[in-house]
Amino acid sequence: MERDAFLNRVRSSIGEATLPYGPTVDPGPLVPDLPDVDLLARFTEAVEAVSGTVHTDGVTAALNEIVASHGPGRLIAWNDEHLPVDGAVGRLTDAGCEVVSGDVPSDAEGRRNHQADYLDVRYGLTGAEAAFAESGSIVTRSGSGRPRMASLVPLVHIALLPTDQIFRSQMHWLTQPESDLAGAANVVYITGPSRTADIEQQINLGVHGPRELHVILVPA
Amino acid sequence: MTEQSTVFIERAGQEVGTAKAEAVGSGARVLIAKRAKAVDAYPAMDAMRDRSREIRLHTLANLDTYLAQFADAVEALGGHVFFAADAAEANQYIRGVADAADAELIVKVKSMVTEEIELNAALEEDGRTVVETDLGEFIIQLADDRPSHIVAPVLHWTRQDVGCLFTAELGVEYTEEPTELNQIARTHLRRIFLNADMGISGVNFATASTGSVTIVTNEGNGRLTTTAPRVHIAVMGMERIVPTPGDLGVMLEVLGRSSTGQALTSYTNTVTGPRREGDPDGPEEFHVVILDNGRSKVLGDEVSEILACIRCGACLNICPVYRVVGGHAYGDIYPGPVGSVLSPVLFGFEDREQLAYACTLCGACLEVCPPRIDLPGMLVKLRNRVVDDGDVFGWLNPAMSAYRFAATKPAVWNGSLRTASLAGRARPGGWFTRLPGPGGAWTSVRDLPRPAVEPFRTWWRRRDGT
């Protein structure tokens, strides 16, 4: 249907509607009034409640521990310049991990061939630009050197989060101008690993996305 | 795949007491408890629900403006917008995009609106393969079944059912271990995702000021569908709009908690246009299909407020009738209280007159609905319309028998009704004589002298000790 005709039909229906609120009231967002908490403690608790893990013992120790438990494997990583510490990718390759390029060709054929290589990716290493203490979520943003797939196809997602980027809740982050939710083609709130409860309401992890989520805290 | 709606009472009579309906009932109870826990843990819930209502109603009252703003924003990003008057137009456009993209293999993420327009059938007609990727929908598709819940489509399936299905359809060794079933689905679908030519998603919320669409999933299939294939088509009912990202945030705070008891769903995936310059991955093409399909009619109806619905499913879970008859009795893709209001006004009253009576007016749905949509009030309005339209009493008797049947089976009815209300309303004869004539109906029901009804949550806890 032609856009104007469609919108005209909508407009004339609104004229007949008996909606409880007048058209002029624009309520806008609301930042909830939540009790004061220790952000780090609350965030950690919330991540654990959704079956994620928070590491506070430094990047090297955490990466070593993760690779020790799953063995070396293939890795999709954000470029070093987009991670909050230097040398994290190197740490994983030193431990025997092999980097798979996250640059997907734009044509259909090249795309399929490239992505065929993603079947057995074990690790994904990304940054996280913000986190929400209330829900235990982290925020990742797509862009140059920041493949979306790094937090999506691997079995184990490792995210490096600067501690000063933990906000009280989603609304606290979203309502400050820096959040710029639409400033990239893809912004994701990640709250724990991939899960399903479809079969008899039983939680199962890693149905399509990562089975494990490790958030490594990077002191600011 | 969708069966045409038949008469509710007949279907309900067939469903009540079946293992399938009981599985739905117990699944719904789990979801009720999860929601209650999440709501308790979030002191701002009431305030956010109020704000979510204001945002939704404000948006609906200005829907044409926000839709125009949204479409402009999508196009400015290099995306394509198609306004579809009905299912046929939507399907035709999507088939055209698939043609141009040479799309043989298509992945989909669970979406009510694409079920509404029966998109899969349209694409399959052209010889394309369409794969549902949500675990529940994947099961439904393999079994050629229908979803019983808008959030949890296989609420009516047991793990043994799934085990048998996977053995029969995927040729794997039988297991009924959910972890293993899950792994089987992951392995099977992984290759399909990475090879798919096109991804089709629904839209939980579309943000007018930015042209973003937000898709929430727990499994990650929403992200894979909108990342791996070269083309992404998002299909949305025209009412899915919110004005700004801040408004979106408010809706997200109430959606997950009401739906599955999560503060936020595992993946809240906001897509703003196609892959950008320098982006290493993501879709090259981004299309949004905005669907009317009867919604503008609903917008002008006395029950227009139903368009404020965010499809959380909380009213289904809490509904004593839904928990007894299960999702299939409703006949349409939108079951439960929301469906009883929406389906007749969206798809027509014929064969759907009884849905307005699939309700005890207990008010529990209004108590849990995040934007506080007055579902019971609207059902009363619809009852009046059905009465005005003539022959109601022809089927009221069978209707009563079905409820009586349910009510006399304690195991079935267990946990379904506040006992006081049940005693007050389900007495033969008494129930319908109290049912209201036109106007003031809901009030007269509310004013009935009955034993004090405690809040549902308190009652629930006390009853099941959770």
Ligand code: SF4
């Ligand atoms: S009517 Fe309310 S409770 Fe029911 S699905 Fe819609 S938003 Fe949720």
